[in-house]
Amino acid sequence: MTYEEMKAKYCGANIRRKPKDEEHKIQASCIRWFRLQYPQLRNILFAVPNAARRSARNGAYMKEEGMLSGVADLILLKSNRFYGALCIEMKKPGEYQRAVQKEWQKECEAAGNKYVVVRSLDDFIKVVTDYLNDV
Template sequence: MKRVIPARRRTAAHAVYVVPEDAEQAHLIRWARLAQPTYPELARLFHIPNGGHRNKIVAAKLVGQGVRPGVPDLCLPVPRETFHGLWIEMKSMTGRTSPEQRDWLAFLAAQGYATAVCKGWDAARETIISYLEGRFIQ
């Protein structure tokens, strides 16, 4: 597996393509649909469309409808062990959480939810499986 070097440290000799966060998340959702026979709870996994670039009119409408910066990307509202549900912040392999995202994740964890920051769809898949099988550690 190639080592991913953050963009600010890349040189032409080290350039590595990083799959964008939205593509990683789309891979995860495809896996979740295919894995529903094994984990039927995955039918309840949903995306919070907070991120992305929008024009000012659409952005203003969404804020008026309750969009809040930093809310994690995915929610699985299925209780397991001592948790009320699972919230996941998806990141590309080089992505970082914002202060607003860290604040939301801390708040949700304090409310009894499992939370995770997952770099890539495979990490998110492993997190979801461990959560559904009762092996998740906060």
């Protein structure tokens, strides 16, 4: 097999493509919308940076400080008449929660919080608007 044949066979459709950061883009647009829509609440909606890549040493350090696997991506630390806080797990369309995320969801809801999975800016706007209107 020549180099050109090998390249065509193994570098075509089988090549690993760089991730498009679709989930990041959705989450960033949600944060931008929220901060424009609710400037008085801008500091009580925050991200939990669990998904960042780290060295084993840094990961151990973060776990010692209290980092937990499965925690929702965003937390709105505001109660309404039904819940203590709103926890939002961001997923790009077609992706689903891991087992550890489902377990954290159960604990979060058992503690009196609302937990939702959001896959778009439109989903986020509806969830946040409904949550904040149930004051």
